[in-house]
Amino acid sequence: MGMTARRFAQxxxxxxxxxxxxxxxFAQDYxxxxxxxxxxxxxxxxxxxxxxxxxxxxxxxxxxxxVVENRTGAGGVIGTVEAAKSPADGYTLxxxxxxxxxxxxxxxxxxxxxxxxxxLAPIAPVNYSDLVIVVNPQVAAKSLQEFIxxxxxxxxxxxxxxxxxxxxxxxxxELFKAMAGIDLVHVPYRNSGxxxxxxxxxxxxxxxxxxxxxxxNVAENQVRALATTGKQRSAVxxxxxxxxxxxxxxxxxxxxxxxxxxxxxxxxxxxKLNAAVNALVKRPDIVKLWTEQGAVPMSxxxxxxxxxxxxxxxxxxxxxxxxxxx
Numbered sequence: 311m312g313m314t315a316r317r318f319a320q321x322x323x324x325x326x327x328x329x330x331x332x333x334x335x336f337a338q339d340y341x342x343x344x345x346x347x348x349x350x351x352x353x354x355x356x357x358x359x360x361x362x363x364x365x366x367x368x369x370x371x372x373x374x375x376x377v378v379e380n381r382t383g384a385g386g387v388i389g390t391v392e393a394a395k396s397p398a399d400g401y402t403l404x405x406x407x408x409x410x411x412x413x414x415x416x417x418x419x420x421x422x423x424x425x426x427x428x429x430l431a432p433i434a435p436v437n438y439s440d441l442v443i444v445v446n447p448q449v450a451a452k453s454l455q456e457f458i459x460x461x462x463x464x465x466x467x468x469x470x471x472x473x474x475x476x477x478x479x480x481x482x483x484e485l486f487k488a489m490a491g492i493d494l495v496h497v498p499y500r501n502s503g504x505x506x507x508x509x510x511x512x513x514x515x516x517x518x519x520x521x522x523x524x525x526x527n528v529a530e531n532q533v534r535a536l537a538t539t540g541k542q543r544s545a546v547x548x549x550x551x552x553x554x555x556x557x558x559x560x561x562x563x564x565x566x567x568x569x570x571x572x573x574x575x576x577x578x579x580x581x582k583l584n585a586a587v588n589a590l591v592k593r594p595d596i597v598k599l600w601t602e603q604g605a606v607p608m609s610x611x612x613x614x615x616x617x618x619x620x621x622x623x624x625x626x627x628x629x630x631x632x633x634x635x636x
Contacts, residue, residue: 337578340400344375347569348396349405350389352382352501355473356520356605360436360567361405363599367590368583378405382501385475386410387422394429398574400583404430407567411622413476415630426623430570432615433580434587435608437600438566439520440540441482442547444533446512454536454556457516461492469495470516471509473502481626482518482539482563484633486553489561509533520565521546521604539563546604566608568615584612 347365351357358380365376381389386409393404410426419425443454451457461468472480475498487494497514499505502523509517510532517524521538525546528535537556538544553561569587571580590596591607600607610618 337576337582340579340582341372341374343401344377345401345403346377346379347403347405348389348393349378349380350382350386350392351380351407351409351473351477352503353380354523355502356439356523356565357405357407357567359522360605363596364405364436364569364587364590367593367596368586371586371590385413385417385477385480385498387413387417387424390426390430391423393570394424394572396572398431398572398576400571400575400579402572403433403583404570405436405567406430406570407478407565408481408622408626409474409477411619412478412481412626412630414623415627416476427616427620429573431573431575431580432612432619433569433571434584434612435566435568435610435615435618436587436591437605437607438564439522439603439605440538440544441479441518441563441565442521442524442528442535442544442550443486443516443518443537443539443553444509444524444528444535445516446509446514447531447534448512449515449534451536452534454551454553454558457536458490458492458557461490461494465493466495468515469497470518471497471499471505471514472517473505474498474500477502478520478563478565479505479518481629485563485629486518486558486561488632490558518563522600525604544604545601568608568619580612 347361349358349361361378365378368376381392390410393402396402414426451460470483472483499508505517508514521544527533535547535550537553538547538550539553539562543552588609591609597607
């Protein structure tokens with residue numbers, strides 16, 4: 311080997327060593343400055359509230375700001391694209407929900423402009439909440455069965471609100487329609503706060519919303535709760551029957567939340583964030599707060615969350631096929 315070739319080989323080996331040794335030190339130093347959490351949903355909704363709580367807790371853990379940025383619109387697409395197209399350096403995270411897994415079937419790739427499992431990397435789930443089916447108090451239905459009878463008597467005349475196409479509230483509404491055999495008109499709002507105002511104000515008759523968000527309105531009699539959507543009754547609304555108890559056997563729907571990062575984010579950074587989030591969701595103060603609100607912490611490795619996301623995409627693909635047939 312000539313002198314030039316030897317020097318090149320030595321330089322190449324030094325370069326390789328630098329690349330391989332940089333990853334762990336990058337992870338050790340991470341985060342060196344502010345991290346942003348993109349929330350593709352409106353302020354005050356479950357994802358926004360959870361992102362702010364998790365962001366504050368991560369800030370305490372890491373000593374760097376975790377700044378929540380609401381990028382709303384197009385049923386969660388605008389914020390998701392923003393995160394997917396950001397540098398894969400751990401400084402942009404996405405707070406997502408089953409909206410993103412449903413959108414894989416509801417929207418074409420051209421409408422989405424991203425592919426969830428190709429363009430984003432799973433970090434960790436955060437929590438899930440049961441939903442509650444509510445009506446405006448002026449609606450002449452005191453039970454879920456009475457509401458179903460009312461809807462059957464006037465097909466296409468009653469409507470329900472959601473925070474947009476593909477959101478868990480929209481999907482829960484369509485699943486409810488299919489399983490109850492009724493025809494309701496979907497009225498998508500820009501965010502869950504506006505949808506909530508729509509049903510409280512009587513512009514729409516019904517909404518299916520997250521228990522933590524809607525429970526205060528139920529308590530103030532601004533809406534009438536007909537059923538919750540979990541396997542068991544909600545600890546927050548113990549007097550409200552489950553949908554199965556109230557006459558739609560097997561009907562279940564939840565909203566769950568999780569964190570993803572742009573695809574290609576260094577694995578040591580993903581692991582560091584996963585460990586921090588899994589520690590946070592087990593913290594007694596956070597568990598107590600969520601339990602009081604009706605939210606349940608979730609804890610998984612990145613691989614388990616990956617499998618969970620793929621399973622959820624397949625589940626909603628099946629539901630969307632049923633909608634399209636009906």
